Amino acid sequence: MSTSKPSSPDQSSNPNQSWGGRFNEPVDDFVARFTASVSFDQRLYIQDIQGSVAHAAMLARVGVISEDDSLRIITGLESIKTDIANNQFDWSEALEDVHMNIESALTKDIGIVGKKLHTGRSRNDQVATDIRLWLRDQIDVIAERITTLQTVMIKLAISQSDTIMPGFTHLQTAQPVTFGHHLLAWNEMLERDYGRLIDCRARMNQSPLGAAALAGTSYPIDRVFTATALGFDKPTENSLDSVSDRDFAIEFCAFASLLLTHMSRMSEELILWTSAQFQFVELPDRFCTGSSIMPQKKNPDVPELVRGKTGRVNGNLFSLLTLMKSQPLAYNKDNQEDKEPLFDTVDTVSDCLRAFVDMIPAIKANKPAMYDAAKRGFSTATDLADYLVGKGVAFRDAHEIVGNSVAYGIKVDKDLSEMSIDELRSFSNHITEDVFLILTLEGSVSARNHIGGTAPIQVQAAGARALKKINLR
């Protein structure tokens, strides 16, 4: 779409016509530039025209304008939409914003009847309607992308259901888990993010159109008609709130902050795992860059940037919260500042999701490296303690016995599973040959065989459930 630079205001001959009536001098050049929003809000042109078409149709329906005038307005608006899409529209900064640019072009194109469009409406309810329509469209695209990302993630998880890796707490090796289980943990984060996004959409899907400047209008408008025409569930309940509410934008940005927080955590793990110290996974070259000085380097730029972009998304959330915190009812010009943070959040979230959708299924697991790492950190120590409990030892005593055997293992550089039965029995004569079944990594993960556990069979089942749930969306 067009992002052409608006022409400069021509203050000598043409102050803004749509509100110039009570003014004795043209607006100052700098002030015109300072207050204009057209350089960024032209992005709303499709929704602005969509809202105007519904409004014009409604005005004719209730008899405020004639059917003929309504038709000419609607045809004129559709042709302006085509002009803008084809980059054949001359945006003017003197006309402040997307709304007045389009209305002025309409009057130029179809004559005086164009001036009837703004009957019973204000830019205050107009802009509130436009942003909701725009954000709703974007939410649908983003929801779809989250679903795609979850799908590729779950499929990878199922294919890695028996790949053993160390599970960490405090970033210290804790207990063995499966890579598939780890990936399904990521999926749970995305599942909640998806739910928050859908909640946000449901709450925001009400039409502010008809609130007019702040108090409603004296024309016999039909708000249910415009709400339905625009795909809203219903009209909003209070005109003052309608023109001043930006909760929906804040709520979306809060969703975005949490989503990016999750994607940043995933990125952090990918960055660690691709390092020479871990070598758990490999990312395809197309997601990485090299170093201009160190020939051996392959840097995980895409996850690093996703981690970095979380900062700007969090910043946008705080911009909007701060923008709203002291505003009295109803509309204030402050609200014009809502657009850039919201646009930037939508763009950033869409790009990050796009990158992940490509990158996640291309992750290559280095199974031997993961397995060795799981073996190195005495990750089956808890299993040995549980085994002793099974033989009648109290858990605290079992904890102590295993602690002693780990200390011994560190000294002689042996994992618990590598010790002889005599070595193990020197710590407790409750230990017998069957201990080796549970000291292996495979035995350890398979033992966690319940809903939410890391056993490969459970990961398979959880993956299948997750896919089924997504298919119901």
Ligand code: ARG
């Ligand atoms: N450009 C304005 C905005 O984004 C449109 C509404 C202006 N209304 C007004 N009364 N100045 O909020």
